[in-house]
Amino acid sequence: MSDVMESPRRILSQLEVLESEAIYIIREVVAEIERPALMFSGGKDSLVMLHLARKAFAPAAVPMAILHVDTGHNFPEVLDFRDKIVAQYSLNLVVGSVQDAIDRGTVKEEPNGTRNRTQTPVLLETAEKYGFNALLGGARRDEEKARAKERIFSFRDEFGQWDPKKQRPELWNLFNARVHVGESIRVFPLSNWTELDIWEYIAAEGIEVPSIYYAHEREVFERNGMLFAANEFCRPMAAEPTFVESVRYRTVGDATLTAAVRSQADTVEKVLDEVASTRITERGATRGDDRVSEAAMEDRKKEGYF
Amino acid sequence: MDLLRFATAGSVDDGKSTLIGRLLYDSKSIFTDQLEGVERASREMGSEYTELSLLTDGLRAEREQGITIDVAYRYFATPARKFIIADTPGHIQYTRNMVTGASTADLAIVLVDARKGLVEQSRRHAFLVSLLQVPHLVLAVNKMDLVGYSREVYENIRREFTEFAAKLQIADLTVIPVSALHGDNVVDRSENMPWYEGAALLNHLENVYIASDRNLVDGRFPVQHVIRPHSSQFHDYRGYAGKIAGGVMRTGDEVIVLPSGLPSRISSIETADGPVDEAFAPMSVTVRLEDDIDISRGDMICRPNNQPRITQDIDAMVAWMSDEPMRPGQKLALKHTTRNTRALVKSVQYELDVNTLHRNESCAELKLNSIGRVRLRTTTPLLTDEYRRNRETGGFVLIDEHTNNTVGAGMIVHA
Numbered sequence: 001m002s003d004v005m006e007s008p009r010r011i012l013s014q015l016e017v018l019e020s021e022a023i024y025i026i027r028e029v030v031a032e033i034e035r036p037a038l039m040f041s042g043g044k045d046s047l048v049m050l051h052l053a054r055k056a057f058a059p060a061a062v063p064m065a066i067l068h069v070d071t072g073h074n075f076p077e078v079l080d081f082r083d084k085i086v087a088q089y090s091l092n093l094v095v096g097s098v099q100d101a102i103d104r105g106t107v108k109e110e111p112n113g114t115r116n117r118t119q120t121p122v123l124l125e126t127a128e129k130y131g132f133n134a135l136l137g138g139a140r141r142d143e144e145k146a147r148a149k150e151r152i153f154s155f156r157d158e159f160g161q162w163d164p165k166k167q168r169p170e171l172w173n174l175f176n177a178r179v180h181v182g183e184s185i186r187v188f189p190l191s192n193w194t195e196l197d198i199w200e201y202i203a204a205e206g207i208e209v210p211s212i213y214y215a216h217e218r219e220v221f222e223r224n225g226m227l228f229a230a231n232e233f234c235r236p237m238a239a240e241p242t243f244v245e246s247v248r249y250r251t252v253g254d255a256t257l258t259a260a261v262r263s264q265a266d267t268v269e270k271v272l273d274e275v276a277s278t279r280i281t282e283r284g285a286t287r288g289d290d291r292v293s294e295a296a297m298e299d300r301k302k303e304g305y306f
Numbered sequence: 307m308d309l310l311r312f313a314t315a316g317s318v319d320d321g322k323s324t325l326i327g328r329l330l331y332d333s334k335s336i337f338t339d340q341l342e343g344v345e346r347a348s349r350e351m352g353s354e355y356t357e358l359s360l361l362t363d364g365l366r367a368e369r370e371q372g373i374t375i376d377v378a379y380r381y382f383a384t385p386a387r388k389f390i391i392a393d394t395p396g397h398i399q400y401t402r403n404m405v406t407g408a409s410t411a412d413l414a415i416v417l418v419d420a421r422k423g424l425v426e427q428s429r430r431h432a433f434l435v436s437l438l439q440v441p442h443l444v445l446a447v448n449k450m451d452l453v454g455y456s457r458e459v460y461e462n463i464r465r466e467f468t469e470f471a472a473k474l475q476i477a478d479l480t481v482i483p484v485s486a487l488h489g490d491n492v493v494d495r496s497e498n499m500p501w502y503e504g505a506a507l508l509n510h511l512e513n514v515y516i517a518s519d520r521n522l523v524d525g526r527f528p529v530q531h532v533i534r535p536h537s538s539q540f541h542d543y544r545g546y547a548g549k550i551a552g553g554v555m556r557t558g559d560e561v562i563v564l565p566s567g568l569p570s571r572i573s574s575i576e577t578a579d580g581p582v583d584e585a586f587a588p589m590s591v592t593v594r595l596e597d598d599i600d601i602s603r604g605d606m607i608c609r610p611n612n613q614p615r616i617t618q619d620i621d622a623m624v625a626w627m628s629d630e631p632m633r634p635g636q637k638l639a640l641k642h643t644t645r646n647t648r649a650l651v652k653s654v655q656y657e658l659d660v661n662t663l664h665r666n667e668s669c670a671e672l673k674l675n676s677i678g679r680v681r682l683r684t685t686t687p688l689l690t691d692e693y694r695r696n697r698e699t700g701g702f703v704l705i706d707e708h709t710n711n712t713v714g715a716g717m718i719v720h721a
């Protein structure tokens with residue numbers, strides 16, 4: 001007992017607790033599920049998740065495939081960054097392409113040209129093709145009110161659908177990974193992280209993220225109170241004048257739907273300050289897709305979205 | 307900064323979600339777009355005021371019915387602490403979700419409606435909180451505005467609850483009179499109840515001492531995954547990955563691997579950031595041993611002079627969560643630490659009446675939402691501690707082998 005007295009507290013910081021919890025969850029997936037894959041968009045949350053997966057199995061390689069659902073509506077900086085990371089860590093990258101699926105006729109382009117919803121059938125199709133029965137996602141409960149309700153191991157039926165009224169009880173950290181053939185599990189190791197935790201961790205671990213997360217000058221225009229980049233995916237209408245502004249992205253999604261925020265934060269320290277003092281949620285500030293209705297996210301998740 | 311996880315509990319409509327909404331609102335933890343969304347939804351519902359409960363009741367069905375169905379997790383921080391909130395449903399039909407939210411909590415807030423006093427569901431939840439060994443309990447006597455902030459009403463409920471709690475294992479009980487709707491004693495101390503001398507809820511949450519709640523005595527390391535890199539650089543590397551479930555493990559410690567009983571010594575404790583001298587709960591690490599012995603997932607590394615019980619006969623309190631009752635003769639899948647096995651229900655010894663805590667020994671089965679004592683026989687031995695000594699090595703879940711649903715939560719008792 002004497003040395004227990006020397007350092008009686010032995011308290012971990014919240015980042016250490018969250019890291020340890022996420023590593024435990026990722027290891028649990030690999031131990032219990034035959035063919036898991038890690039969903040990777042090149043965005044900050046998926047980069048943190050990949051970093052945690054590398055830590056979980058070090059010095060061995062990450063023992064699962066990396067799955068990117070490519071909407072074809074990408075920020076070039078993010079796609080380049082994805083390829084760099086894949087090469088750097090010799091990852092096994094699997095791509096499900098929305099464009100290919102549209103060309104093959106397995107999914108239809110949405111009338112408004114956005115590809116957020118078309119991601120879902122492509123995700124399910126790709127998972128089925130490769131036999132992935134567990135998909136690790138970087139979604140966080142603080143992002144959105146339907147996500148706030150989801151289990152860490154989230155059961156999906158044969159159609160990939162989430163039923164919020166029939167979630168399995170999830171006690172302690174004893175996760176139930178059992179599924180029948182055709183069913184699957186989505187696993188969210190970052191469930192308990194907030195946007196601020198993510199940035200504190202990025203800063204503490206020196207994790208590199210795509211340049212669009214830091215302030216830079218960009219030609220933008222205003223729509224629905226949000227700033228969109230003027231580019232091939234998003235063309236301003238006549239009444240939407242463009243201007244150059246110092247902006248950064250808080251999330252990275254379908255480029256036709258993801259807005260930038262005004263920012264001067266060009267270093268990780270400045271981003272941390274900005275995130276700590278912001279009064280608007282990251283999806284509220286930047287996502288056109290959540291503005292469709294109050295329950296837009298819940299409805300998408302019921303269709304199989306992550 | 308350290309982290310406190312807490313959960314709400316109590317009967318339907320006692321104001322749990324409103325309390326969480328008020329806590330977030332008054333501590334300025336709500337984002338403007340979230341608040342606008344809730345204000346809009348409140349107006350559309352025809353409410354006279356902003357329904358703060360909508361901050362956590364985010365599902366369509368919850369808003370239609372005006373109740374919480376499943377746990378919502380919310381996050382906020384003050385300069386003192388980070389908080390993870392689990393706002394759980396009060397309706398008896400969703401007890402399984404309340405248990406989910408409370409199972410990982412350091413503290414539970416049991417709410418009671420001051421007009422109604424203790425009802426069966428308040429007792430059930432208080433009992434579940436004590437059964438789950440949530441270390442700290444706050445009884446929040448809510449809706450004080452509707453009883454004229456009466457000290458007498460408060461004192462009567464406090465007395466009744468304290469009497470009930472004396473029969474439970476509750477280590478730390480604090481009672482606070484609040485109005486979740488108006489914010490009395492939530493973040494700021496109430497001017498309407500000068501007779502109350504204690505702290506407001508947030509102040510209590512910021513200061514409650516949780517560092518000694520973990521078990522730092524009994525060294526327990528359930529092996530989660532064996533790391534074998536299969537690379538030329540790490541050709542002979544073999545490490546045991548897992549999360550410490552109890553005690554403090556140090557490099558150089560003599561250990562024993564269970565259930566094989568083989569002895570060895572810890573040669574290093576590693577993380578991706580390099581080796582550490584010691585590890586304790588809840589750290590995820592990789593332990594390496596001096597000897598090459600056969601170890602796989604589900605085994606446990608312990609200290610030779612402090613071992614868990616190795617047994618196939620399990621006595622436990624079970625909270626049953628399936629429509630199909632639990633019956634003797636039934637076979638179930640069981641998950642305990644990192645070990646998966648099967649269990650046969652040998653007997654249901656008694657069911658507890660949550661109102662009186664009376665043991666009904668004539669009952670042969672456990673129905674949905676009931677709690678009772680059972681005896682199980684597992685196909686492989688488990689490495690167990692009493693749940694009240696260690697939540698990690700004393701808790702297990704039961705899974706229906708046909709539906710794959712989680713149907714029971716078990717807490718081991720050493721008979």
Ligand SMILES: Nc1nc2c(ncn2[C@@H]2O[C@H](COP(=O)(O)OP(=O)(O)OP(=O)(O)O)[C@@H](O)[C@H]2O)c(=O)[nH]1
Pocket residue numbers: 316317318319320321322323324325357359372373374375394395396397448449450451452484485486487488
């Ligand atoms: N007057 C008054 N009303 C309150 C107070 N707290 C909550 N309410 C009201 O009580 C009703 C139920 O509140 P909720 O917060 O939804 O109750 P709950 O405990 O979360 O209910 P479930 O989650 O469904 O079990 C709402 O209409 C609240 O506005 C209070 O302190 N005073």
Ligand SMILES: [Mg+2]
Pocket residue numbers: 322323324359363373374393394395396
């Ligand atoms: Mg509620």
